[in-house]
Amino acid sequence: MIKTTIIIFVLFFLAFCGFVVYDLTTAKRRKEVYRVKSSATAYLLLLPSVVLAFLFIMLPILYSLGYAFTDYYLLDPDNIKFILFDNFKELFEEISEKGMLYNAIKNTATFVIGVVPLQIILALLLDLFVNRPGFGSKIFKVCFFAPVVISLSVTAFLWQQILAPGEGGLLNSMLSVFGVPPHDWLRDPNTAMPCIIVLSAWQGCGYQMLIFLSGLSNIRKDLYEASSLDGANWWNKFWLVTWPGLRSTFVYILITVFIGACRIMTQPMLMTGYQEHTVTLSYYMYQVGYKDYWVGTSTAVALLMTIFIGGITLIQRRAFREK
Amino acid sequence: MKRFLISIISIILLLALSLSMTACGGDNGGGEGDDFEIDENGNVVTIVKIMFHVDKKSTEGQAYQKRINAFNAEYKDKGIKAQAIFKARTTGASGYETELTNNKIEGTLADIITFDAPNTAAYANSGLLYDISSLIPAEDQEKFFSLNKYNGKLYGLPIQESSAGFFYNKNIFRAAGIDVSAYTAENPWTFEQFKDVCARLKAHGVTAVDMRLDATKDETAPYLLYPFIYAAGGSFVSEDGLTAEGYYNSAATQKGFQFIKDLVNAGYTSNSIGPTDFFTGKVGMYLSSGWTIPELDNKYRENFGSRDGWGILPYPKDVTAASATGSWSYAITNNHHADKTAAVELLKFMTSAESSRAITDATGMIPARKDAVKDYAAGSPEYTLLKQLELSGKERPVTVAYPTFSTTFNQIIYRLNNTNLTDLLNSQARELQKEIDKVKDR
Known part of the structure; x- marks a missing residue:
């Protein structure tokens, strides 16, 4: 593995050096003396970043790309064979047999469909709520942002206490006041994922609220004054002034929330464990790679997931492109 | 200019060389x-x-x-x-x-x-x-x-x-008029006697037993609960560890899981028992291993009056006696x-x-x-x-796909009450078999 790394590193480095030499000799041939000196300095300064980017970004990507076509078994790393598309074939078989991967895709889709709109709408509502001068707006901002800085494992634990089965659970004990019998929220396949969606939206919306707030600050105040003079009500102002002004912020939030949602793992892992009704793609990837030791299969899932997320992100960008 | 270029390339090559040498050093295994x-x-x-x-x-x-x-x-x-x-x-x-x-x-x-x-x-x-x-x-x-x-x-x-067993609160048992002195490791109680004691504890107004059905995220549930399946005459894999189908989903294995399910359905146990409920006198029995002994001796000594306030009962037997080891x-x-x-x-x-x-x-x-x-x-x-x-003492199944066994076992316990047991065991047996075949074929 180290030898391969060195070969890749040397190839990459030679390519970088070749590019530098080509650029500098071209500049020299054109007698651009100033550019030769400035470019040389720039390349030298760039070098540490390029090396770091190669080691910590490029190399893992290249390796995981390569492993997707191997039978890499974590307990036997010295014996890796190329098996071409066997991993992908196995994954598609598992989907067709409605195995765990099928559930992972289904649950991830459910989560994304649930959490993306919920989190964005919550963030927008909170943003409109706190973006008013008056007493308490700063306190509310801090309160709404607080869940973002709390560790996911801590919030998952807190919500486990809220959703605990039996009469001891906070939610169950509150509902019992209205005569609702205790429910096992996280074991019931119908309620487990909605609970995780609500928890995730609650935790994440504070961050999006801040981004929306910065977007709101860019909307000119005179537009609101003009619309008031034209007799616009609250809804007209929101729909015709605020929303168009937040469009680019919205696209950014939509894409980041979507990507984040596709990668969900911690909440189901801590709250339910590896279960059919809550397993997600990232969790499946972790389980297969680290618990069952099949790194090859796991990286094949990662590759498919990257292609899928990349594809959807491109579609989103195109769909919301400024005309 | 030429000299400048040469010096840049020399620096780059020197850096590459030193990095390569550092990496080569790693070939020695760092040790x-x-x-x-x-x-x-x-x-x-x-x-x-x-x-x-x-x-x-x-x-x-x-x-x-x-x-x-x-x-x-x-x-x-x-x-x-x-x-x-x-x-x-x-x-x-x-x-x-x-x-x-x-x-x-x-x-x-x-x-x-x-x-x-x-x-x-x-x-x-x-x-x-x-x-x-x-x-x-x-x-x-x-x-x-x-x-x-x-x-x-x-x-x-x-x-x-x-080895694990049922820690029991002697004060609760005395108050409920339950005598379990006859049930020893040499003469373990039966599944039916176990259920009978649970029923009497329930009638006394306490949760009968904490079977640790909530501990399905790690090895705790498989470690504590697998003996029930062996006791019912079931198993998980063949002797050579290569076959799961026909073992994991056999009638005897199902009987073992059904026993646990029956305890839940009868209200003797559940997955919502608090982690300290046994130690604070809300639960009659607690399935755990030897690691609970120091806890009872040190942390909860006051709650039981003395060391005589609690004891350990063996696993119940059915077709045979089996207990956790390893x-x-x-x-x-x-x-x-x-x-x-x-x-x-x-x-x-x-x-x-x-x-x-x-x-x-x-x-x-x-x-x-x-x-x-x-x-x-x-x-x-x-x-x-x-x-x-x-x-x-009977060890957990010896199989090259043990991590998958552990995962599938946890899933069974987790879904025990929401799914048809026969279907669940069939799907888990298939899953384990697939993994065993995959490891062996590698």
Whole structure:
């Protein structure tokens, strides 16, 4: 593995050096003396970043790309064979047999469909709520942002206490006041994922609220004054002034929330464990790679997931492109 | 300009060269240079590295360190020195296992590692462990309650043994008028008698038993609950560990799981029992291992009045008696050291009767060696666990796909009440079979 790394590193480095030499000799041939000196300095300064980017970004990507076509078994790393598309074939078989991967895709889709709109709408509502001068707006901002800085494992634990089965659970004990019998929220396949969606939206919306707030600050105040003079009500102002002004912020939030949602793992892992009704793609990837030791299969899932997320992100960008 | 260009390229090449050389150094496994040292008399001392799964500052970690110090003192003149590495399981057993596999990839695997016994087959099959069958004499092997064997070969020796049972609150039992003195490790109660006691406890107004049905995110539930399946005459895989279909989903296996399900349906147990409910007198019985004894002796002594306020009942039997066994073990690894002489010396020292006693004194578990076991008073909690281990201890399934077994078992317990048991067992048997085939075909 180290030898391969060195070969890749040397190839990459030679390519970088070749590019530098080509650029500098071209500049020299054109007698651009100033550019030769400035470019040389720039390349030298760039070098540490390029090396770091190669080691910590490029190399893992290249390796995981390569492993997707191997039978890499974590307990036997010295014996890796190329098996071409066997991993992908196995994954598609598992989907067709409605195995765990099928559930992972289904649950991830459910989560994304649930959490993306919920989190964005919550963030927008909170943003409109706190973006008013008056007493308490700063306190509310801090309160709404607080869940973002709390560790996911801590919030998952807190919500486990809220959703605990039996009469001891906070939610169950509150509902019992209205005569609702205790429910096992996280074991019931119908309620487990909605609970995780609500928890995730609650935790994440504070961050999006801040981004929306910065977007709101860019909307000119005179537009609101003009619309008031034209007799616009609250809804007209929101729909015709605020929303168009937040469009680019919205696209950014939509894409980041979507990507984040596709990668969900911690909440189901801590709250339910590896279960059919809550397993997600990232969790499946972790389980297969680290618990069952099949790194090859796991990286094949990662590759498919990257292609899928990349594809959807491109579609989103195109769909919301400024005309 | 030309000189400038040459100097830039020279710097780049020099950097590349130095980086490559640093990387090449990694080929030695990062440990080659640390394999030997020269002592003050100029003699070569072989370094043997041993990796533990606990924190150095924990009671167990300190016990290991003391034994390592004792080894170094004893072997000072024999040219061997042990070096302990502590990698605490901060993220559960899987985190430690990830560390092990990373070390293997990096070539920095310690000479001896500690590992969870059910992983013997998977580790041995992958070549992680060294076959020590010929290095440990047969008479020494006989001194252990259990051995880490796979395909007839010895791959590890246990650090300590474990046995689980039903801790019960004697005060609650007395108040409910329940006499369980006849149920001993030598004469375990039956499934029906167990249900009867649960019914009487329920009638008394307490939750009958905490079966730890909530502990399905790690190895706790499989470890505590698998004996019920063996007791009902079921199993999980064939003798050779290669077939799951027909075993995991057999009628007898289903009967074992059904027994647990019946307890839930009857309201004797549930997954919503609080972690301290037994210790605070809300639950009559609590399924747990020997590690609960120090907790009851120290943390909750007041709650039970005295040590006489609680006891341990054995696992109930049906077709046969079966109880939980297995703990962590030592193994010599297949690392870059071809000569295992020094590692074998350390392994023998760490598994000696003295070491066994020293470590179990710290952990409260049962010593791995028969000759290290203390004379417990008949009827005492420790006696019940020890006798049960001797008479009905049955290890978890030996299979190369143990991690998948553990996952599928947890899923069964998790879904016990929401799914049809027959369908669930069929799908879990298929899942395990698929994984076994995949590992074997590799």
